[in-house]
Amino acid sequence: MARRLVFLGAGHAHAEALRVFARRPVVGAVLTLVSPYTEVPYTGMVPGVVAGRYRLREASIDAGDLAARAGARFVKAKALRIDRARNAVLCDNGQEIPYDVLSINIGAVARNPLLAGGGAAILPTKPVEPFIAAIEAATVKDVVVVGGGYGGIELAAALSLRGARVSLIAGRAGLAPAAPKAARAMLARRLGLRGVNVIADADAVSADGAGVTLEGGRALAAEAVILAAGVAPGPLITALDLPKDGAGFLAVTPTLQSPADAAIFAAGDCAAFAGLPKAGVFAVREGPLLAANLAAALTGGAPAPYRPQADYLALVSFWPDGAVAVRGRVAAEGRWADRWKEKIDRRFIARFR
Ligand SMILES: Cc1cc2nc3c(=O)[nH]c(=O)nc-3n(C[C@H](O)[C@H](O)[C@H](O)COP(=O)(O)OP(=O)(O)OC[C@H]3O[C@@H](n4cnc5c(N)ncnc54)[C@H](O)[C@@H]3O)c2cc1C
Numbered sequence: 171m172a173r174r175l176v177f178l179g180a181g182h183a184h185a186e187a188l189r190v191f192a193r194r195p196v197v198g199a200v201l202t203l204v205s206p207y208t209e210v211p212y213t214g215m216v217p218g219v220v221a222g223r224y225r226l227r228e229a230s231i232d233a234g235d236l237a238a239r240a241g242a243r244f245v246k247a248k249a250l251r252i253d254r255a256r257n258a259v260l261c262d263n264g265q266e267i268p269y270d271v272l273s274i275n276i277g278a279v280a281r282n283p284l285l286a287g288g289g290a291a292i293l294p295t296k297p298v299e300p301f302i303a304a305i306e307a308a309t310v311k312d313v314v315v316v317g318g319g320y321g322g323i324e325l326a327a328a329l330s331l332r333g334a335r336v337s338l339i340a341g342r343a344g345l346a347p348a349a350p351k352a353a354r355a356m357l358a359r360r361l362g363l364r365g366v367n368v369i370a371d372a373d374a375v376s377a378d379g380a381g382v383t384l385e386g387g388r389a390l391a392a393e394a395v396i397l398a399a400g401v402a403p404g405p406l407i408t409a410l411d412l413p414k415d416g417a418g419f420l421a422v423t424p425t426l427q428s429p430a431d432a433a434i435f436a437a438g439d440c441a442a443f444a445g446l447p448k449a450g451v452f453a454v455r456e457g458p459l460l461a462a463n464l465a466a467a468l469t470g471g472a473p474a475p476y477r478p479q480a481d482y483l484a485l486v487s488f489w490p491d492g493a494v495a496v497r498g499r500v501a502a503e504g505r506w507a508d509r510w511k512e513k514i515d516r517r518f519i520a521r522f523r
Pocket of ligand 1: 321324325438448454
């Protein structure tokens with residue numbers, strides 16, 4: 171009998187896993203990909219889209235093509251709920267999609283540390299599709315980015331190229347707190363050259379129509395407030411009756427399966443894999459192993475454990491003025507670093523053309 175495998179979300183792990191299924195189809199498996207968007211941006215290139223370096227199409231994977239190449243049915247819908255008692259995914263278009271094996275790769279939502287007052291134009295960076303649409307539609311003079319990690323830093327630098335006055339609230343933790351001291355100095359200097367006002371002595375507390383208020387009552391004028399201060403699980407994960415970690419992300423075993431339901435796999439930001447940071451590089455790397463384990467689940471084979479790399483290369487782009495490269499405790503900067511980033515990003519996206 172045919173075994174039904176449903177891919178929920180066209181995140182980075184599923185993009186890679188579906189590429190594997192396209193090359194090595196599993197006989198008798200019926201595949202479905204569910205995604206609310208056809209054009210799914212590769213997040214490594216999102217700041218480049220904001221900066222005007224890439225057109226959205228250039229930086230996106232076509233989820234319909236991805237599904238077609240893997241022989242999967244494409245359902246353009248958002249999943250609202252997983253009904254484990256009936257082994258079905260319920261979607262916002264009324265469709266109910268039954269599964270024997272379910273793989274979840276729906277990312278996360280931007281964490282909101284602000285008390286929101288009336289009239290605040292808050293733009294969460296995740297999910298990324300509505301974020302890009304909102305940025306493309308907006309013409310704002312004063313923008314505040316909340317969150318001083320690599321994503322917030324790249325976005326602040328990119329927004330400064332759109333003619334906006336940009337403030338970046340890194341908070342008391344400071345810019346890129348986990349990065350080595352030399353990297354933090356490079357990032358701060360480059361943000362200064364872009365005219366970005368970096369706040370690193372107070373956390374943001376609230377936002378309203380006038381802007382953002384910091385601890386101690388200081389106010390920053392803003393017509394748009396961008397949330398890039400980490401991620402939280404989306405409502406579908408929160409409502410799912412399976413074990414989670416302390417932050418509410420879906421617990422997974424080393425084989426990327428729920429410890430309470432071996433038919434449910436999860437990868438990328440929505441999964442809590444033994445303390446892994448929420449970064450696209452890990453979602454991408456999980457993809458091939460996820461594909462192998464899904465194939466094993468369909469055919470009765472044994473799944474293998476995912477072994478994450480110890481650290482990873484971060485390339486923080488200040489296009490057109492170069493990039494900062496950070497790996498472990500080592501940091502360096504220059505135009506070469508941005509050319510390197512462009513090569514990696516373009517090579518990744520070319521795999522889906
Ligand atoms: C500005 C910015 C820049 C970043 N740059 C980098 C970088 O350079 N390198 C890096 O490693 N990380 C980077 N990150 C982090 C990176 O974006 C995430 O870690 C990565 O996207 C996680 O991938 P994922 O596969 O879990 O899912 P995602 O890429 O988040 O994709 C999930 C998909 O599922 C969809 N979805 C959501 N809910 C549902 C639902 N209910 N039903 C169906 N589909 C759904 C979403 O719309 C989305 O298409 C950046 C983040 C930001 C905000």
